[in-house]
Every structure is written in structure tokens, then in C-alpha cells.
Amino acid sequence: MSALTQLFSVAWYNLRSLPERKAAAITAAVGIAGVVGVLVGVLAIAAGFRRAMTVSGSPDVAVVLRSGADSEMTSGLQRDATRTIGDAPGVARNAAGPLTSAELFVIINLPKRSTGTDANVPLRGVEQGAFDVRGNIKMVAGRRFATGRNEVMVGAGAARAFGGLDIGKQIKVGQNVWDVVGIFTADGGLAESEIWTDTAVLQPAYHRNNSFQSVYVRLTSAAAFEQFKDALTTDPKLNIKVMRLSDFYEEQSTAVTKFITTIGVFIAALMGLGALFGALNTMYSAVAGRTREIATLRALGFGAGPVVFSVLVESVLLSIVGGVLGAAAAFLLFDGYRASTINWQTFSQVTFAFQVTPGLLVNAIAFATAIGIVGGLFPALRAARLPIASGLRES
């Protein structure tokens, strides 16, 4: 018999005997499924959060803050500075003038629908230019806010997560009452967590007279960024910093993403060890239970290689089945699950959907396979080293 046929016939024989050991096999697969499911679930939270934070960060949009500010909240810009920014080279224009939006970013407390407890919801004052600058704002219900009136439009995520944000309702903030007139989406991006209103109305309500916190700018192209940035940062009258929106969002999401990923990977590593010990145990028992069988095979002339291979195949197969089950369960349970959490860097809530990405699934199944290989290898080597004579005598 050729080596290859040996290999496959022993492996096949081994797999067919699996039903004999189904309790142990199922336990091992379930253990691995649990671990993989959790790994995927936790990392899906991080992936979803990151996506919400970064998806709308197009490279041809720039954001300008006060120099030294690490978020919009700690930034401040005067009106004349915002004009200078609009006149800088590299800014896209249309009939109405430069495509810029000077914005104010404040936080209001609204109850979460799920718990009824207060949450920090971002309220953003924008100029009409904001729609062209962002380029992805679509109304799904109602209309945009009207200039100069106490009206707000609400991101779809915020409308879902926080109480009182339905069209036709009013929200009271301090001394002011605002009508909710529309609900919008932004391709799943950060703006969907926000409430938008006219910046000129928000300024007096927050005693901000003529000051803003940030200016969002659409550039003529992504390549125009350097020119735009150089023109502004070399202007001695300005004390500002310029970032691409994509970099800005990326920076704002690092802490939470790192936090979730650190915890997720740490937990998954521990659980992986737990599952590995489980798999080792199962495979050692499987080998021990089949001592006589294996010895018989060897006595019949099958080599050590095919025996090692057959045990490994069983272990890897069980792990992959477990991994696929776990990944599928995580996908069904978590993908698209809507949640909101606080981003400490902006001190405000971000609503987002968990994302089980294909990359995550592949990694998870690879992780399961690795557990299977390590979990099967040592028992397989033991099987191959079994002395034939005493093995045949085992009960």
C-alpha cells in the first residue's frame, strides 16, 4: 500500500469511528465553539465601534481646531479665524462660496431608551455648508433644520438610542426648547450619533457669542490637503492645527478601540488556553481508549506517520467544526447588534452596530484550527510511540 493511501485510509477509518466517542467529541467541539464565539463577539464590538468612528472620515475633508486641542470640546476659534480658513487655498467652492462649516459641539443629557439613565448626547451646531462638506447626510424622515430657528435634526442612531428624539417632539435644553424636525443617516458614521442644529442658534443658547470650536472644510481633492495645511499653519495670526478628517476620527477612536481589543484579546487568550486543555484532554482520552486499535493497525503494518496524521485530522476537524459553529453563532447573535457607549475622548455617546467582519471570522477559525493542531499533536505523538506488543494486550 502506498504511503498516501495509508495516510488516507487510516484517517478515514479514524473519522468513521468518531460516533463511538461522540460525547467526548461534542464536548471538545462545544468548548472550542464557546471560545471562538466569544472572541468574535468581543472583537466585533471593537470593529463596529471603529467603523462608526472612521467610516465617514473621507480624506478630502479637513478639520481645523485650536492648536493643542485634542478634541472639539477643548478647542475654540473666533469668527475671523473661520473666515481666514474659508479663504485658504485648496478649499472647494460652489456658487455660494467656500465649502466650509464652522461648528460648535456641546453635550446635553438625554435618557437612554434602554435604561432610562442620563447619557451624554452630542449636540452639534453646523452651518448650511456642512451638508456639502460631509457629503453623506441623507434625510430618512422629515426635513433639515431651518436656518435661524430652534429646530434640530437627529442622527438615526441617536434617535434610536435616546428618549424624546422623535419627529414632532420637543427637547428642552436649559432655557431653550428645540423642535425635532428630521432624522438623518450618514452611511453609519459618527454623525448618526449626533443631534444637529444651526450653529447661529446654538451660539447664543450656550453663551458662545461669536466663537466656534471647529471648522470642517471640503478640499478640492485629497492631494490639496498639504497646501491647505501649510497655508494655515504658517499664518502667524492663526493658532490652529489642521488634520484630515480620517486621521482625526482615527485618533478619537483609539482609546475605546484599544480598551475593548486589549480586554478582548486578553480574555480570548485565557479562554483559548482553557479550550486547549480541554482539547488535549479529549484527544488523550481518545487515544487511550483506542490503544488496542492503534496497536492492531501498527501490527498490520501501518506506519507511525499515518497514525499521527489520523489523530491530528480528528482533532483539527473537531476544532474547525467547533470554530465554525462558534463563529456562526457569534455572527447570528452579534452582527448588526445596536449599542451605544461613551467615548471618553469626546465625553459623549457613540451609537454603533457590532460588526462581524469576514476577516474576524477567518481569524477566529484559524485560531480554532491552531487549538486543534496543538491539542492533537501531543496525543498523536503518544499514539505513534505506543509499544505494539503491550498495546495489543491492553483491555
Added chain:
Amino acid sequence: MKFLPLVWAGLKRKKLRTALTFLSIFIAFMLFAFLGALKQALSGGVSMAGLDRLIVRHKVSLIQTLPESYKARIQSVAGVAAVCHQTWFGGIYQDPKNFFPNMPVEPAEFCNMFPEFVLSDAEQQAWLKTRTGAVVGRATAKRFKWKIGDRIPLRSPIWGEPIGQRQWEFEIVGIFDGAKKGTDTSQLFFRYDYFEEARQREKGQVGWYTVRIADPDSAAKIAVTLDREFANSPYETKTEPEGAFAQGFAQQIGDIASIVLAVVAAVFFTILLVAGNTMGQSVRERTEELGVLKAIGFSNFMVLLLVLIESCCIAMLGGFCGLGVAWLIVLSGNPVPGLLPDLYLPPGTLISGALLAVALGLVAGALPAWQAMRLRISEALRRGA
């Protein structure tokens, strides 16, 4: 006791399997302990909150400031014993990644209001004497290796730097410990008079007030009185007990925390299931031997006990070691400083973990032990043949 060698022999029967089972249980309980620590950290302040303290903040949100002049008005409300304000300074030490909370306070009022931050008398005196003095919690002092006398530069994008300086500079005059386990000692506090003089924006405004009330039972009433006092002013307030405030804060993290906790709990039980199954299996394999024991005169009850002791042994050994090692790791430091307060294991977690370990041993051993007890000798002896 004389049967202990018998239990030991049972465990040694398959050393590798015993070791692997021990390790899975060990890992499971380590996870369990971390879960407890994480949960504690996420809901942190709630259990630490003083029952006799209220937080008064701007009604719209915590980021809006209140006038410093409110202090006198709060003080004059009946039932208020003491008032102390804090302001979010948002100081950055070298890099935003080195985040820790820092706030200006009035030192005397602060020490009186928060006895959970323990400073020696000498340190308190030094703070009262040093205008640029600051006190810092043990956790942050350890994190950056600061000692008393060090000068710490901070940048504050929110308030601007003092005129003629590129950064604020504070002298560490005291390092405080927590009075209780789990007290957050990551904060730095410095003097409000220095802050007020040197800040560039919003002079005369403070972040929020902590109010001590004479009678905790009247908390709700006083909260209403306080909010009414400031109603219809440009700075309306929202007053709530410190515990509710901390809880609201913790809940901002929201579903994420509960999902992670639920999911890890699921895994904990999965690992236990797998380990328990293996333990059961190792008893079932020994049917024949148990039959022999009974044949030479062991009572049914004795056999049951032997099997149970063996499974409890391994479960408790694994469980206690796992909890112990997790405890040591948690003691050794914070894996994500700045993102979570320092971790600590609440005693409740350790106790329930220990009970779970015992329960695992009993449950995993119970069914096979029951079967072993009811085993008929003749049948058991025949099985192996």
C-alpha cells in the same frame, strides 16, 4: 483520613488527565476572578459613594460650568453641612495617552469632604502652605514614579496656560492612599486659588459641587430644595446622590460592559462543562475498580464519599489556585492605566468563586458517584471483561 492515599491514587491514576483538568479549571476560575475585577472597575464609584453626599451639577450636562458664587447659596440651604467644588482641568501630562483625572479644589474643604483620600497632617499643612502644591493618588504617583517634591508640568487645552508659561507646573506635596480598598487613587488635586488666578478662560466658574448633608434620609428633599433654589437662572442645576451620579456615569458605558460580562460568564460555564465532563468520565472508566472496592467490603456510602472527595479535590485545587493567581496578577498592576481605575478583587467575587469551585466538584462528582454507589458488584466486575 486513612483513605486519603486512596483518593491520591485515584488522582494519580492518569496524571496527565488530572493535570489538564486541573489546568482548565484553573483557567476558568482565573477568568472568573478577572470578570469580578472588571465588573468592579466598570461600576466602580457606585459602591464607594458616600451616602451623605450629593452632587450638584449643571442641568444640561456635566461639561457646563456653574458660578463659584453658588457655594455660599448652597451653604445657606438648611440641612447642608459642607460644600466643596471641583472643576475638570483636563491637564495633559506629556501625552494625551498618559490620561489621569486632575481637578482644582479648595484644600481645606476638600480634605474635610473626602475622608476616603488619606493624607498625613504634615502633607495637608504643606498643601495649605504651597500655592502651586498638588496632591496625587498612589496609583498615579506609582504609574509615573512621582515623589514628594517633584514638579509636574501639565498642559490644559481647556483653560489655557498661565501667562508667560508654556505649561502649568505643580509641586507634589502629598501622595494620598485610599481609606478603603477600591478607592480610586488615580486623581491629582491642586489648589483652586492658583487655578483661578492663572486660568485664561471662564474665571469664576467651577465644574460641580459636592454637598454633605447632615441627615442622609433627607437627601431627596434637599436635592429638590437645591434645584429649586437655582431654577430659572442661567445656570440651572441637577442634584443627585453621589451614588446615583456614579451609577449614571457607569451606565454611560452601557450595554458593552454587560455584553462582555455575559459572554465571558458563558465561557466560564462552557469550560466548567468540559472539565466536569472529563471528571465524570474518569470515574466511569473505573467502574471495575470501584466494584473491587465494594467487593472487599467498602460500604456504598464510602464509595460515594471517595468519588466525591476526589472530584472536589481537583475542582477546589484548580479553583483556588486560579483565584489566587488572578488575585496576584490584579495586585501587580493595571493592564490599561488611564482607561480603568486600578483593578481590585472584591471579596465577594473570591467567596463566590470558592463556593463555585466546591459546587463544581460536587456536581461533576455527583452523578458518577451515585452510579458507583448503586453499582452491583457482580455487574461491575463483569464489565471490564
